[in-house]
Amino acid sequence: MSRLxxxxxxxxxxxxxxxxxxxxxxxxxxxxxxxxxATGNLKGGFDQIGAVYTVIPKVELDALASQAxxxxxxxxxxxxxxxxxxxxxxxxxxxxxxxxxxxxxxEKHAIVWQFVxxxxxxxxxxxxxxxRDSVLDEL
Numbered sequence: 001m002s003r004l005x006x007x008x009x010x011x012x013x014x015x016x017x018x019x020x021x022x023x024x025x026x027x028x029x030x031x032x033x034x035x036x037x038a039t040g041n042l043k044g045g046f047d048q049i050g051a052v053y054t055v056i057p058k059v060e061l062d063a064l065a066s067q068a069x070x071x072x073x074x075x076x077x078x079x080x081x082x083x084x085x086x087x088x089x090x091x092x093x094x095x096x097x098x099x100x101x102x103x104x105x106x107e108k109h110a111i112v113w114q115f116v117x118x119x120x121x122x123x124x125x126x127x128x129x130x131x132r133d134s135v136l137d138e139l
Contacts, residue, residue, distance in 0.1 A: 080107025
């Protein structure tokens with residue numbers, strides 16, 4: 001009985017994992033997240049990330065998303081409204097690592113978003129993501 005409870009407890013953390021069969025799928029996913037955050041739907045962007053991100057437990061990712069959403073009013077007061085996004089670059093490390101860099105554009109500033117995908121075998125997985133307001137450090 002305790003093993004069954006343990007497996008049911010882990011189920012929400014393991015079923016959300018998703019891999020990407022091609023580089024075009026990784027790009028489409030990253031674009032989709034950016035469309036959400038650029039329209040002011042930060043929660044929608046984090047929800048998409050949470051559906052595929054397997055490096056940290058979903059509970060921790062949800063906590064990170066909640067903290068980020070609390071910062072939205074501060075960001076809007078400093079930077080203005082989000083007015084869109086722009087794809088900046090794609091870079092690689094061998095055949096196994098792929099990174100996309102985007103700008104989330106605000107009226108007075110920009111935030112850099114990075115998505116890093118790793119291919120341990122045939123499929124790509126979202127290995128990490130981050131966003132920062134220090135534009136020059138990230139480009």
